[in-house]
C-alpha cells in the first residue's frame with residue numbers, strides 16, 4: 001500500500017487545500033499528518049508546540065508520517081516541517097512526492113496572521129523567509145516533481161499536480 005501522491009512544501013503552499021481537491025478529483029481518501037496528530041493526541045498543533053516543544057511535535061509527526069505511508073493509498077499532505085527528519089526523508093524515497101513551491105509574498109498572504117501556525121509567531125515575513133531559505137533544498141531533494149503555486153488558484157495547482165503525475 002502506498003499513497004497516490006505525497007504533498008510537501010512550506011506553510012501556505014496549499015498542501016492541505018490541494019490534497020482535498022485531488023481527493024475529490026480522483027475519488028480517493030485524503031489524509032493530512034497535522035489532522036492525524038490532532039486526532040491521535042486530542043490536542044491542537046499549536047498547544048503541542050507551546051506545551052511540549054517542537055522536538056516532541058517532530059517525534060509525533062515522524063510517527064504520523066510513517067503510519068500514513070504504511071496504511072494509506074490515497075492523497076497525503078504532510079506538515080511543512082515533516083521533511084526535516086532524516087527517517088521521514090528515507091521513507092519518502094521512490095514515492096510520488098510533489099513539492100508545492102511558494103514564494104515569500106504569496107506565502108505571507110496565505111498564512112495571514114492566524115495563531116494556528118506556532119512557528120510563525122512574531123515577524124511572520126521574517127520567519128517564513130528563514131524557513132523557505134532553510135528548507136527549499138530539502139523539499140527539492142525529496143520531490144519527484146515541483147509545482148509552482150504563486151499567483152495560481154488551488155484548483156489550477158491541483159490540475160497541474162494531476163498533469164505532472166500523468
Ligand SMILES: Nc1ncnc2c1ncn2[C@@H]1O[C@H](COP(=O)(O)OP(=O)(O)O)[C@@H](O)[C@H]1O
Pocket residue numbers: 009010011012013014015016017018080110111149152153154155157
Ligand atoms: N493556490 C492558492 N492560492 C491562494 N490561496 C491558497 C492557495 N492554496 C491554498 N490557499 C489558502 O492558503 C491558506 C493555507 O493553505 P493550506 O492548504 O492550509 O496550506 P498548507 O497546508 O500548505 O500550509 C488557506 O487559507 C488556503 O485557503
Ligand SMILES: O=C(O)C1=C[C@@H](OP(=O)(O)O)[C@@H](O)[C@H](O)C1
Pocket residue numbers: 009010011012015016034045078079080081082116117118119
Ligand atoms: O512548517 C512547519 O514546521 C509546520 C507546518 C504546519 O503545517 P502546514 O505546512 O500544513 O501549515 C504544522 O505542521 C506546524 O505548524 C509546523
Ligand SMILES: [Mg+2]
Pocket residue numbers: 015016017032034077078079
Ligand atoms: Mg497543511
